[in-house]
Amino acid sequence: MVPRTLGPALKVPYSKGMSPAMAARWALVCALIGAMIASFGGTAHAERRRVAVVNLDLADQSAAKTMADRLDGVLSAHPDLDRLTSATDAAALKDPIEDPDRQALQTARDFLARAEAELVAFNYGSVVMYTETGQKALLSVSPPAAAKLYADLAFVRGQALVSDGRVPDALASFALVARLDPERTVDPKRFLPDVVKAWAQAKALPAQPGSITVDAVGRVWIDGVDTGTAPGGFAVPEGPHVVWVTDPAHDTGGEAVTVTANQVAVATIKPPDAPRSRIVQLARTALAKTPDATARAGAMNQLVKLVGADDAVLLHVSKDKVVVQTWGGRGSRSPGFGSLYALRASDLEKPVEILKPLEPPKQDVVEPPVIPVKPIVVKKWYQRRPVQLGIAAGVVAAVVGIYFAARAGADSFSFNPDFGYDQPTTGRR
Numbered sequence: 001m002v003p004r005t006l007g008p009a010l011k012v013p014y015s016k017g018m019s020p021a022m023a024a025r026w027a028l029v030c031a032l033i034g035a036m037i038a039s040f041g042g043t044a045h046a047e048r049r050r051v052a053v054v055n056l057d058l059a060d061q062s063a064a065k066t067m068a069d070r071l072d073g074v075l076s077a078h079p080d081l082d083r084l085t086s087a088t089d090a091a092a093l094k095d096p097i098e099d100p101d102r103q104a105l106q107t108a109r110d111f112l113a114r115a116e117a118e119l120v121a122f123n124y125g126s127v128v129m130y131t132e133t134g135q136k137a138l139l140s141v142s143p144p145a146a147a148k149l150y151a152d153l154a155f156v157r158g159q160a161l162v163s164d165g166r167v168p169d170a171l172a173s174f175a176l177v178a179r180l181d182p183e184r185t186v187d188p189k190r191f192l193p194d195v196v197k198a199w200a201q202a203k204a205l206p207a208q209p210g211s212i213t214v215d216a217v218g219r220v221w222i223d224g225v226d227t228g229t230a231p232g233g234f235a236v237p238e239g240p241h242v243v244w245v246t247d248p249a250h251d252t253g254g255e256a257v258t259v260t261a262n263q264v265a266v267a268t269i270k271p272p273d274a275p276r277s278r279i280v281q282l283a284r285t286a287l288a289k290t291p292d293a294t295a296r297a298g299a300m301n302q303l304v305k306l307v308g309a310d311d312a313v314l315l316h317v318s319k320d321k322v323v324v325q326t327w328g329g330r331g332s333r334s335p336g337f338g339s340l341y342a343l344r345a346s347d348l349e350k351p352v353e354i355l356k357p358l359e360p361p362k363q364d365v366v367e368p369p370v371i372p373v374k375p376i377v378v379k380k381w382y383q384r385r386p387v388q389l390g391i392a393a394g395v396v397a398a399v400v401g402i403y404f405a406a407r408a409g410a411d412s413f414s415f416n417p418d419f420g421y422d423q424p425t426t427g428r429r
Contacts, residue, residue, distance in 0.1 A: 048082035049332070051075055051358060052309035055094040056288040056316040063322050064315035067343070068094035070351045071313060078352070080359050081311070089307040092280035100251070100278060101141040108134040108141075108149050115156045119163075127160035135242075139254030140271070143244040146254075147224030150242060151180035159191070162198050174202035176240045179223040207237030208261030216269040218247030233264070243267045248282050250274050280307060288316075300327055300337075311358045318342070326357045333361055 053068045053075070072090060075083045084090045111134030118126040131153040138146040138153075154177045161170035177184060186199045214220050216230040221244040227234050230245055238261040244254040253271030274282075283303040290296040304312055304327075312327040321342040328335045334357050343354075 048078070048080055049310040049358070049360075050084055050308065051081050051355070052084060052093055052304055052307050052312040053090070054284060054287065054303070054312055054314050056284075056314055058097045058285060058288060061096075062317055063320075064317050065094055065096070067315055067322050067351065071354065074352050074355065078355065081355055084307055084309060086276075086307065088276055089280050092277040093284055093307065097281050097285060098278065101145050104137045104141045105145065105149065107137040108146075108153065110134075111137070112149070112153055112156065115153065115160075119156060119160055122163070124160040124164040128157055131157040131160075135256065139242070139244070139256070140252050142246060142252050143221035143224050143226075143254075146244070147180050150224075151177045151184065154180065155184075158198065158202075159195050162194050163192070167198060170198050171202045171205060172239050174199050175205065175207070176223070176242070178203050179241070207239055209235060210238045210259035210261055210263055210265065211235050212241065212243060212257055212259060212265045212267055214243060214245065214267050214269065216245040216253065216267070218245045218250065220245055230269075243269065245269045245271065247271075248274070248279055287314075297337075304329060313354060313358075324354055326354075328358060332358065334358070 051071075053071045055062060055064045055068045057064045072083055072094075075081055084093075111130045115127045115130035115134070118124075118130060134153045135150055138150050154173050158170045158173035158177065161167070161173060186196050188196050191199075211233055212222065213233045214230040218230055220227045220230045220232070220234065222234060222236060223241055224244075236259055238259050241257050241259060242254060243257055244252060246252050251271040251274050253269040255267045255269055257265045257267050259265045280303075283299070283306050287296065287299040287303055290299050300312070304310075310329045311332055312329075314325045314327060316323050323340055323342050325340045326334070326338040328338070338357055
């Protein structure tokens with residue numbers, strides 16, 4: 001309890017605590033220092049450029065594939081460069097190329113062999129069944145690979161139809177063979193006279209015009225020939241045709257169509273989406289097979305955009321040597337294609353040297369500025385400057401007063417002993 005005579009309690013001027021305002025100032029200073037440190041030295045790994053390692057050798061076994069694997073390992077620990085975000089894309093750019101047509105082609109070949117065996121055995125119905133089944137398998141195969149085998153199946157089918165007495169159907173089948181394989185000839189020494197005769201008639205038979213409307217998206221191949229872009233309509237002669245549609249984002253699709261003279265046939269082809277690995281491999285194959293520098297630049301830009309890369313390293317084998325070429329994208333120190341060079345033994349031992357042209361230029365490390373912090377000292381009341389000045393002024397005033405009082409002396413003062421009392425008036429002046 002504070003005595004009432006002392007008045008209200010005063011706040012103690014010295015404290016080990018910190019006022020809210022002072023705490024806010026310190027928090028602001030710390031935040032500024034942290035931001036400056038981050039801006040000067042904390043962004044090295046956040047801006048690592050992604051590098052696509054591309055094996056341009058499409059064979060199953062290649063020394064370029066081995067080097068690509070080693071480069072991926074180096075990129076994972078590189079301070080300025082990094083691997084692709086997608087492991088699927090990285091694998092598709094260096095692993096052996098998958099052949100999406102291999103299984104379907106083998107299936108069609110198996111049915112062709114069965115049909116030929118049935119033809120020798122005079123089982124014409126089985127021949128027609130096997131050839132048509134083999135042709136259906138080829139509808140999912142890329143047209144350049146499928147056209148010749150499709151024609152082989154159609155020719156065996158035509159032979160069976162001739163031998164079975166179904167000549168008009170045989171002529172239509174042979175006409176399709178001639179469109180799919182224009183260079184084919186029929187040797188009279190190898191085939192029956194009826195087959196040779198029907199083949200000649202089919203090639204000489206005038207065909208009436210018709211058309212096919214293709215409801216699809218992509219490139220249209222009619223009877224193995226690149227005809228245009230779907231959706232659209234295409235003029236064709238009457239008779240049987242096979243239509244394929246190719247698109248990098250989808251599997252190959254196809255349909256067998258029979259066109260009537262002066263009529264419009266419709267082919268609706270909606271193949272499923274292609275797997276991501278195949279899309280990347282198609283872009284890689286297109287880059288490997290580009291015919292000139294202009295096409296190569298375009299294929300390169302499409303590939304890096306597809307996989308989300310900033311730069312690239314291209315590898316292939318020539319004369320038992322792994323040949324390297326770098327490609328720098330936008331913002332690179334060396335944009336565009338670099339020089340081709342064969343790897344030496346030292347390069348094989350230190351693959352990190354291959355990445356040197358893609359590394360950003362080295363910059364001097366800038367230390368963050370040091371902000372001096374003035375210590376805050378809480379003084380006692382008698383240590384404060386205004387209080388000390390007041391005390392000093394009071395002392396000076398006292399000394400001055402004593403000095404002048406001492407100089408004045410005793411005669412300088414008159415004392416009235418009657419001060420404060422009333423005296424009677426005497427009339428004297």
